[in-house]
Amino acid sequence: MDVTTLTLIELRDALRSGTVTSVEATRAYLNRITAHDDAIGAYLTVDAEGALAQAAAIDAARAAGQSAGALAGVPMGLKDIFLTKGLRTTCASKVLEDFVPIYDATVVERLRAAGVVVIGKLNMDEFAMGSSTENSAFKKTHNPWDIERTPGGSSGGSSAAVAARLTPGTLGTDTGGSIRQPAALCGIVGLKPTWGRVSRFGVIAFASSLDQVGPMGRTVRDVALLEEVIAGYDPRDSTSSQREVPTGLADLPRGADLRGLRVGLPREYFPESGLDPQVSSAVYAAVEQLKALGAEVKPVSLPHSPLGVAAYYLVATAEASSNLARYDGVRYGHRAKADDLYGLYARSRGEGFGLEVKRRIMLGTFALSAGYYEAYYRKAGQVRTLILRDFEAAFSEVDVIATPTSPTTAFKLGERMDDPLQMYLADIFTISCNLAGLPGLSLPCGFDNRGLPIGLQLLGRAFDEPTLLRVGAAYEDATTWHTRAPAEPFVARAGGAA
Amino acid sequence: MSIDWEVVIGLEVHCQLLTREKLFCSCPTDFGAPINSNTCPICLGHPGVLPVLNAEAVEFAIRAGLALECQVRERSVFSRKHYFYPDLPKGYQITQYELPILEHGKLFIEPESGAARTIGITRIHMEEDAGKSIHMDTGATLVDLNRAGVPLIEIVSEPEMRSADDAVAYLKALHEVVRYLSVCDGNMEEGSFRCDANVSIRPRGQAKFGTRTEIKNMNTFRGVQRAIEYEISRHIEVIEGGGAIIQETRLWDEGAGRTRSMRGKEDAHDYRYFPEPDLPVLVLDPAQVERLRGTQPELPAAMRKRLVSDYGLSPYDAGVLTAEPVLARYFEAAVAAHRNPKAICNWVTSELLGRVSATAVDACSVTPHGLARLVALIDDATISGKIAKTVFERMMETGRAPDEIVEAEGLRQVTDTSAIEAIVRGVIEANPVQVSGYRSGKVGLKGFLVGQVMKQSGGKANPGLVNELLDRLLGEG
Numbered sequence: 016m017d018v019t020t021l022t023l024i025e026l027r028d029a030l031r032s033g034t035v036t037s038v039e040a041t042r043a044y045l046n047r048i049t050a051h052d053d054a055i056g057a058y059l060t061v062d063a064e065g066a067l068a069q070a071a072a073i074d075a076a077r078a079a080g081q082s083a084g085a086l087a088g089v090p091m092g093l094k095d096i097f098l099t100k101g102l103r104t105t106c107a108s109k110v111l112e113d114f115v116p117i118y119d120a121t122v123v124e125r126l127r128a129a130g131v132v133v134i135g136k137l138n139m140d141e142f143a144m145g146s147s148t149e150n151s152a153f154k155k156t157h158n159p160w161d162i163e164r165t166p167g168g169s170s171g172g173s174s175a176a177v178a179a180r181l182t183p184g185t186l187g188t189d190t191g192g193s194i195r196q197p198a199a200l201c202g203i204v205g206l207k208p209t210w211g212r213v214s215r216f217g218v219i220a221f222a223s224s225l226d227q228v229g230p231m232g233r234t235v236r237d238v239a240l241l242e243e244v245i246a247g248y249d250p251r252d253s254t255s256s257q258r259e260v261p262t263g264l265a266d267l268p269r270g271a272d273l274r275g276l277r278v279g280l281p282r283e284y285f286p287e288s289g290l291d292p293q294v295s296s297a298v299y300a301a302v303e304q305l306k307a308l309g310a311e312v313k314p315v316s317l318p319h320s321p322l323g324v325a326a327y328y329l330v331a332t333a334e335a336s337s338n339l340a341r342y343d344g345v346r347y348g349h350r351a352k353a354d355d356l357y358g359l360y361a362r363s364r365g366e367g368f369g370l371e372v373k374r375r376i377m378l379g380t381f382a383l384s385a386g387y388y389e390a391y392y393r394k395a396g397q398v399r400t401l402i403l404r405d406f407e408a409a410f411s412e413v414d415v416i417a418t419p420t421s422p423t424t425a426f427k428l429g430e431r432m433d434d435p436l437q438m439y440l441a442d443i444f445t446i447s448c449n450l451a452g453l454p455g456l457s458l459p460c461g462f463d464n465r466g467l468p469i470g471l472q473l474l475g476r477a478f479d480e481p482t483l484l485r486v487g488a489a490y491e492d493a494t495t496w497h498t499r500a501p502a503e504p505f506v507a508r509a510g511g512a513a
Numbered sequence: 514m515s516i517d518w519e520v521v522i523g524l525e526v527h528c529q530l531l532t533r534e535k536l537f538c539s540c541p542t543d544f545g546a547p548i549n550s551n552t553c554p555i556c557l558g559h560p561g562v563l564p565v566l567n568a569e570a571v572e573f574a575i576r577a578g579l580a581l582e583c584q585v586r587e588r589s590v591f592s593r594k595h596y597f598y599p600d601l602p603k604g605y606q607i608t609q610y611e612l613p614i615l616e617h618g619k620l621f622i623e624p625e626s627g628a629a630r631t632i633g634i635t636r637i638h639m640e641e642d643a644g645k646s647i648h649m650d651t652g653a654t655l656v657d658l659n660r661a662g663v664p665l666i667e668i669v670s671e672p673e674m675r676s677a678d679d680a681v682a683y684l685k686a687l688h689e690v691v692r693y694l695s696v697c698d699g700n701m702e703e704g705s706f707r708c709d710a711n712v713s714i715r716p717r718g719q720a721k722f723g724t725r726t727e728i729k730n731m732n733t734f735r736g737v738q739r740a741i742e743y744e745i746s747r748h749i750e751v752i753e754g755g756g757a758i759i760q761e762t763r764l765w766d767e768g769a770g771r772t773r774s775m776r777g778k779e780d781a782h783d784y785r786y787f788p789e790p791d792l793p794v795l796v797l798d799p800a801q802v803e804r805l806r807g808t809q810p811e812l813p814a815a816m817r818k819r820l821v822s823d824y825g826l827s828p829y830d831a832g833v834l835t836a837e838p839v840l841a842r843y844f845e846a847a848v849a850a851h852r853n854p855k856a857i858c859n860w861v862t863s864e865l866l867g868r869v870s871a872t873a874v875d876a877c878s879v880t881p882h883g884l885a886r887l888v889a890l891i892d893d894a895t896i897s898g899k900i901a902k903t904v905f906e907r908m909m910e911t912g913r914a915p916d917e918i919v920e921a922e923g924l925r926q927v928t929d930t931s932a933i934e935a936i937v938r939g940v941i942e943a944n945p946v947q948v949s950g951y952r953s954g955k956v957g958l959k960g961f962l963v964g965q966v967m968k969q970s971g972g973k974a975n976p977g978l979v980n981e982l983l984d985r986l987l988g989e990g
Contacts, residue, residue: 106560114560116559116560117559118554118559215561216561216562216563217561220560220561223790223791224790250565252791253564253565253791253792253793254563254790254791254792254793333787334787337593337595337787340595340597340605341558341560341602341603343597343604345602345656346557346602347559356599356654360597380785383787384783385783385785388785388787392787
């Protein structure tokens with residue numbers, strides 16, 4: 016048996032029953048990384064030695080009859096934005112190239128407490144700024160479905176690793192779509208929870224009021240299981256919610272129908288232009304499937320959505336300019352040689368940050384500067400309120416909203432690097448959900464004629480992740496998209512139009 | 514031509530709060546810990562850290578605000594203030610900007626010159642302190658982050674002071690209040706009570722303010738006085754000389770006795786304030802505020818009034834006793850143990866303060882209870898006032914209770930008439946010359962005879978009894 020073909024839940028069960036040990040599972044994943052990651056480029060750091068030692072300790076504890084956690088023995092790679100004590104954490108930036116954290120992020124602590132074995136750290140856009148993972152300071156990550164294409168971003172290392180079976184599941188972060196868009200482009204499932212549902216402590220901040228940690232996996236139930244492990248109040252994050260986390264989401268009954276469920280289709284998310292017709296027809300087909308399962312489908316309107324991208328790039332850049340001020344070369348991180356204080360700052364930051372990060376720091380600094388704050392940051396805050404009201408009005412009529420996750424399937428590496436605006440528009444369908452703080456789920460709903468995956472996005476009410484997961488699981492039970500895997504060895508696809 | 518200039522002064526005072534932990538992490542705040550030892554990933558500004566507001570600091574801020582008659586905002590907001598400096602780990606300071614926790618207060622002042630009156634307080638906001646930069650002769654700068662994240666309140670006055678005396682009176686009154694509340698130790702030299710002054714002048718009668726300068730780096734009350742006086746005369750000199758004051762920040766140079774330019778308006782930072790997204794809006798429960806109001810300690814002004822009206826002390830003595838919170842507490846504790854405030858006041862102001870400083874009375878070997886007991890022993894004639902001084906000395910030396918000392922050293926006053934009568938008779942017999950002199954009208958000689966009796970009794974004879982017996986026995990002769 017190749018344990019890497021198991022879903023997260025299947026692997027957990029195999030570990031529980033003793034069919035496989037943690038050392039075997041860990042070694043199997045490490046071997047796959049050795050065999051395939053040269054082609055994919057998902058991992059920035061692999062800690063084989065540490066992982067095997069951890070796995071052996073978990074096996075020994077289990078053999079000694081000690082109670083094991085919900086994910087005891089499961090090996091996992093994590094986005095390099097999560098602080099891992101003693102294991103280099105770079106955020107894919109030169110500024111943190113040699114940074115070894117002295118504490119674990121709360122979510123890492125929770126994974127470890129559940130018995131997860133951390134095998135390495137996954138590539139991403141530098142400081143999570145980007146939609147293709149091409150902004151990593153260290154390497155490109157390739158989409159396993161076509162290695163000439165992007166896995167999406169910023170959690171592109173994570174989505175590629177799940178799709179290529181280089182990790183059985185993982186966590187990402189989502190500020191404007193960074194979990195859902197790469198999940199869609201790699202044909203996997205990604206959940207961006209409600210803002211405040213999962214602790215941000217120990218997660219390197221990009222835009223605090225938008226950032227949220229969430230699970231990524233091969234199935235909806237895998238994602239539900241991870242969500243249950245990581246969600247919940249953390250006294251170290253004052254913005255985390257004290258609401259109880261519903262349990263049992265991973266054990267949703269198979270083949271449930273969706274009678275009584277109301278699904279909204281917002282017209283603003285199906286524009287005449289800018290949306291790949293293959294994507295829209297796959298999403299419409301998915302909606303038909305929901306109908307077939309008993310759901311009622313209604314049109315809804317989210318009239319302020321077109322303002323979302325503009326508001327997002329003000330809020331996100333403003334907060335980023337502030338959050339990244341600490342990388343100054345004084346206490347840790349990249350420190351340039353300089354003759355005076357100004358030189359130390361200018362050079363350390365100039366050398367340490369990449370182009371896109373600098374672009375956003377400058378945009379954000381401008382948006383917050385005296386005389387512009389009112390026109391930009393405050394105005395963007397008002398737009399957020401309007402967008403949230405749109406959603407509240409829609410959710411008074413429907414239970415979930417269905418949209419495409421990304422307007423296109425995976426684009427070619429390099430294709431949009433010279434056109435940041437075009438790149439920003441890749442987030443057009445995912446951004447509003449972050450601005451409103453609501454949960455969103457992306458799951459596979461088809462493939463285009465090049466064999467590239469298409470994602471369906473489901474948006475829900477605040478803290479109503481259970482409904483999203485229930486709908487997602489019912490859809491998944493009725494379809495087979497999630498069972499497809501990219502062909503190996505991972506190569507470029509010549510077929511289809513350019 | 515001489516213009517009648519009116520001086521306008523507003524003060525911004527930063528008080529370090531005496532909380533056990535920092536404002537946003539649980540690092541200790543104790544002064545004098547080894548360099549960079551009171552630190553953690555949060556106050557070092559490591560990646561991924563988040564602030565968690567210290568509830569004790571909020572309580573201390575509210576206590577200060579209530580004492581200064583401020584309105585407490587039910588909803589206040591923390592903001593980020595950005596600037597780059599090596600002792601500011603995150604590249605921003607978390608402070609309050611648009612919506613501070615406290616507003617619209619006032620403070621009563623009694624300046625050395627000018628009228629006693631009330632000065633308005635615009636606002637009080639909470640913020641974290643930065644670390645400390647130590648600039649070396651080599652050109653290097655060393656950074657100590659022990660102070661980074663220590664809670665501060667900034668108290669901003671209205672521009673209602675009109676002289677350096679006003680400013681010093683305001684500062685002293687404020688200093689007294691925060692120390693009475695035990696929310697700040699008030700140590701100006703260590704920087705836990707820091708003051709910046711905004712100074713401008715205008716022709717009297719003009720409504721518009723003149724251009725102001727901000728003075729920093731004043732570490733004593735005297736320094737504040739001198740710096741403001743210097744700055745006022747500098748403004749007058751510049752303007753009367755045909756020049757104009759530039760809006761700028763100036764540093765007080767205590768040694769040189771002058772202010773000098775630190776940075777001008779054109780170098781002013783753009784702090785790029787925006788609401789701190791990592792902290793929710795601070796929402797205060799009015800019931801909690803009322804509970805704090807109900808448990809506020811008595812403030813010095815009220816206490817002085819009470820000492821005069823209830824205890825009959827002189828305003829001067831009331832002032833001496835309330836000059837230091839520990840002294841005031843000492844006095845109150847002693848009076849609570851033995852209600853003779855006037856006598857206790859005398860003992861405290863003359864004997865106690867003659868030996869220990871007012872700030873150290875709480876550590877003195879004579880406890881408030883011990884002092885009260887000593888006064889009680891005088892009041893019930895167990896010992897004389899003179900012996901009491903000896904007992905007090907012993908108490909200072911040994912820390913023992915006065916009753917114990919009196920017993921152990923046999924200092925109890927002799928009130929046994931027959932014992933004293935025997936001594937008196939002996940003295941009369943032994944001093945015939947003085948006795949006959951007294952009887953022939955030299956009444957002054959009686960003092961000599963009393964002295965002899967006291968001497969032979971070892972000072973323990975009750976002086977009233979001695980006089981009485983002498984009068985009777987000398988009359989018999």
